[in-house]
Amino acid sequence: MPSEKTSSYDHLFNSIKEPVICQKCFDEFAQGQTDAGSLQHYAALDVGFTDRGVQIWCRRHDLNVCHIDFAGMALDADFRCLEQSK
Numbered sequence: 001m002p003s004e005k006t007s008s009y010d011h012l013f014n015s016i017k018e019p020v021i022c023q024k025c026f027d028e029f030a031q032g033q034t035d036a037g038s039l040q041h042y043a044a045l046d047v048g049f050t051d052r053g054v055q056i057w058c059r060r061h062d063l064n065v066c067h068i069d070f071a072g073m074a075l076d077a078d079f080r081c082l083e084q085s086k
């Protein structure tokens, strides 16, 4: 049974452990070629469903960053939005 600290809604808050980045955006940011304050602000990624699964696309460089293949499976997805109380 979930405790108050580990509710069934925990996955709706930011739990990213390994961000997906465009290698070209990373290289340009790391070489100081931008005046963006962070790589997150420099990156311009689109994320969306495709016939194959989910694709992450760099708008800045107009190229594929990652395309996840669902292998025809219908995976669970939770689109609810929660704001974390402060």
Ligand SMILES: [Zn+2]
Pocket (backbone or CB within 6 Å): 022, 023, 024, 025, 026, 058, 059, 060, 061
């Ligand atoms: Zn890029």
